[in-house]
Amino acid sequence: MPLSSLIADTRKAVSEDPANAQALFAAQGTLVGVTEVDMRTGEHSFKVDEPPALGGADVAANPVQYALASLGSCQAITYRFWAEQLGIGFDTLTVRVEGDLDIRGFFGFDDSVRPGFSAVRVEVTVTGPEAPGRYRELAAAVDQHCPVLDLFANPVPVTRTLAG
């Protein structure tokens, strides 16, 4: 289905009943090696590991790499959707995401160091026939609506339970 129809249908469904807008996503996994984890989400399965420097065999990307990939891909997808909504055409789109991480946080070598990224930089390259101002508008709309960017930039309530 073309995106424009999909967006219109979704808008209709949600205005009929806001409950239609609520989605639940889930993922589950098992530690199968020293740092190797088998993850499953929906119908998709993949592995996560660490490089040797962090104890793993590098059979797959590590969690923070997946996190950056998640942000980069979410940005790209949000560009697609918002280019459609704003009527802005583009030819190519690439994203590069970088994050600075001080490993002392993870290892607990220094309590004042946060375990996660202290800074993240997203570099988007868009080519297309429109004026630069239009792509700046598109970027502003994407930054307002990208789910993973929101997840990175704003606090999220997280609860953790323990069973066994």
Next chain:
Amino acid sequence: MANSWRRERWDSLRLLTPNWQSRLPGLRYEGPDPDGYMTVGEVIEFIERFAKVSRAPVRAGVNVTSVRQADDGYHVTTSDGEIHSRAVVIASGACNRPAQPPFSAAVPASVGQVTSFGYRDPAQLPEGGVLIVGASATGVQLAAELRRSGRPVTVSVGEHVRLPRTYRGRDVLWWMDASGIWGQRYDEVEDLTRARRLPSPQLVGTPERTTLDLNALASMGVELVGRWAAVRDGRALLSGGLRNVFSLADLKMERLLDTFDEWAKAEGYDAEVGPPERFAATRVPESTRLQLDLRSGEIATIVWATGFRPDYGWLHVPVVDAKGQLKHEGGVVDSAGLYALGLPVLRRRKSTFICGIEDDAREVIDHLARYLAMHW
């Protein structure tokens, strides 16, 4: 009369609109300072004068406690007796109560809290740091005033509307009016819900006509931090997306100035006004604090400048939606004989400005008059 001006505004407040824009039917500003901005006292006088000039039958000091439907109109219960009326115009505005985020309840008791309704002047607050939440007109004005009082000031910035006070030598609100943007009708506005929720622009009315944007605040030594999202363990958690919020506001201002320039060129104003200007991007600090420890004593007072809500608790007619907003079509409310005036973008973008009420009122009262003529 003019109750909110008497009781719910701070001492140094002036109108955002220049005096020459103070025009009501039969009453215009005719003072010596048309390009200046009225003080609260002057606004109260202006409204009182209008009551005399228009000879409206005002019953002052009377509180309406309930409006209910009756067979042929409405029962209005007041502190001074019942009124039975075939039609009612709700003109209580959209700013009856300050809006405060729910997490304000989790702020430690050691930190003072005040809203824009309760704030009068810096002397009222204890010494020590102030955290101002919100960077719209109220937020930036109070930030500047409190910073000048010598206190450390931090402003938590969410979405905001950035405007220069003057553009190409004219008041920015002259442009809004002259270019026709303010006259844009509600049924022509692309996203009406959004337009009705726009925060008041970062403007202040001063004799110097200074621009009070975030760069100006930063130059005064005000600390800017991201939107306040939650309280956890006595700490305020702030957004890391401040840069994006700045770019968005800058972009919108740029688009508006482009619109002004296009209009000036098309209508032949280019010669009369100064050359086009563009303003420096909002400066982003190298790093911004993502948390504030509310238990450390650094912040003595929180000033909530997070907007307002209407209060329709007295309106016992099913015309209020799930979000507490009145259901109306250009001021014609969803109940026969019931009308509203003075709500944001009621019929035009200028609906809530003093110069915008007349056009809206003529159209709404027209509808009301026809309604009365058909139902007597």
